[in-house]
Amino acid sequence: MTDKSRGFDTLQIHGGAAPDPATGARQTPIYQSTAFVFRDAEHAAALFNLQEIGFIYSRLTNPTVSALADRINALEGGAGTICCSSGHAAQIMALFPLMGPGCNIVASTRLYGGTVTQFSQTIKRFGWSCTFVDFDDLAALEGAVDENTRAIFCESIANPGGYITDLDAVADVAKKVGLPLIVDNTSATPYLCRPIEHGATLVVNSTTKYLTGNGTVTGGAITDSGKFDWSASGKFPSLSEPEPAYHGLAFHLALGPMAFTFHSIAVGLRDLGMTMNPQGAHYTLLGIETLSLRMDKHVANARKVAEWLENDDRIDFVTYAGLPSSPYYDRVERICPKGAGALFTFGVKGGYDACVKLIDSVELFSHVANLGDARSLIIHSASTTHRQLSPEQQEAAGAAPNVVRVSIGIEDPDDIIADLDQALAKATA
Structure with a gap:
């Protein structure tokens, strides 16, 4: 039986988890380790060249954090998920491969106040900008998009008022203008809403909230649907064009639906360092079980x-x-x-x-x-x-x-x- 055929209640317990191969421990252990030993020089080179999947350094990947990412990915129905240090970090990580100086996003006016501040003030320091629009006005949403727009952003259930976004209608606009739709699913969680099924390209979650559910740790996650064509428009060179740091590897050409996920690990976490700690991932794994x-x-x-x-x-x-x-x-x-x-x-x-x-x-x-x-x-x-x-x-x-x-x-x-x-x-x- 595959993850796709299992029910939600099963996936929230078993998704991304298996008995520890070294000890047989049934609960996912906290791998409190900074680095991981390579089998030999050839193994190390293959990992650094993205030719083989494995663990190098916990800023990039960690077994406990990866188990959480796999579980969230199963619940959201994505192609790949990465975890990071907070919900705000997840938003920046989601935008990072898409944006460049002079680029902008179009976001809903109904957002968490910290997100409004992040988008209206902080991202200006990267040379990015944001236009806020009432997403009930679909004509205004489409009209706010220009040649420099790189994403559309909203919340499934908006904080603070509990407003529910018409994701199907917004996704239709995003598809029409050829842009990825990013949906913050924090207030709904994948149990109440599965944004990818409504046309979302990327789903961000603050795992700090309902996913953990007990107010103990901060964290964030970004799930990629794997369905967006990053090469079609030429607007997303970080994913479609050769990456100098990896000997000219073009992530989308080489990795297809996993391009965004691998870029977020190999470049995003490598250089931004917005890492989730393994103990925090463990708390969230326990929370998701219920x-x-x-x-x-x-x-x-x-x-x-x-x-x-x-x-x-x-x-x-x-x-x-x-x-x-x-x-x-x-x-x-x-x-x-x-x-x-x-x-x-x-x-x-x-x-x-x-x-x-x-x-x-x-x-x-x-x-x-x-x-x-x-x-x-x-x-x-x-x-x-x-x-x-x-x-x-x-x-x-x-x-x-x-x-x-x-x-x-x-x-x-x-x-x-x-x-x-x-x-x-x-x-x-």
Whole structure:
């Protein structure tokens, strides 16, 4: 039986894993080693020439990290996956082989605040730029693409509001203009959404969040569909043209659907050094084993909490896409058939001051800058994660001053509701 024929619940436990050949250990060991011994000089040369797959140095590849990459790849349905040090690192790693000075990307306005800052400010230092567009306006999306655009970027379930992107429609635009579509699948995970099946070229995940699920380690992953023709347009010379550092090897010509993955290891991790540590990979491997169980509970709890909030007079609105009142409710069954996730926002009557009082009054919720934990988490995005953005950008991202973001955990839902109830009573008194 191949990985492709196995069910998700099986793959999340067995994908990328086998008993350790040296010891028989059933759980993937933590290979806490910087370097790996070569059989002989010929073996070493073959590894460095990319003629043979193996382990050289843990900045590039490591057995524990590779096991995690293989598991995520099986769950996302990709051709190849690499892991790196964080979700933000994954975004830069995804763009690195595609971009050059003067190039740009087109990204959704509905993004995590840190991503907006990374794309609007930090990437300028590489000579790259970003145009932000409302991806519900497909004509505007297509119109924002120019001769220097190299990728289209969005989130499957957008942070903070839980907005669900119409990936099929966006992928159609990307295909029409001949560009790769990069989808951040962090909030959905491959259990709720498989972006490659909707036309995504690359899928990035912050493994820090739901994939690990317990708030212990940071990490990122990039999965390549293996379906994009990097040589067709001449816009991606790092993948289509000879690479001087490898004696003129043309990655796409030589490696086909694995071109992006091997380039990201051989050039990206080699030179950027955004390496995931093996202990962190081990924690994430353990977390993924219960991913489907946790996500079902996350979704069930989120739906119950969102329904309660929507019927509370102290609340202005709730953005959860799993509510029939949501304008994005019709996308759930098509894009995220197992549920709309557990991340959403709600507006509190009383505005900014009431939001701050609510945050200071919760007892069960943890006030942290994270999401996807087993614990319920809460934050006021406008004063924290989206603080660097302009008021207009905050509004576009769904992080206005009167909005609170919640990541609903897997506790008893009645306890979650009770905590919000008592905190709202204090916040709106």
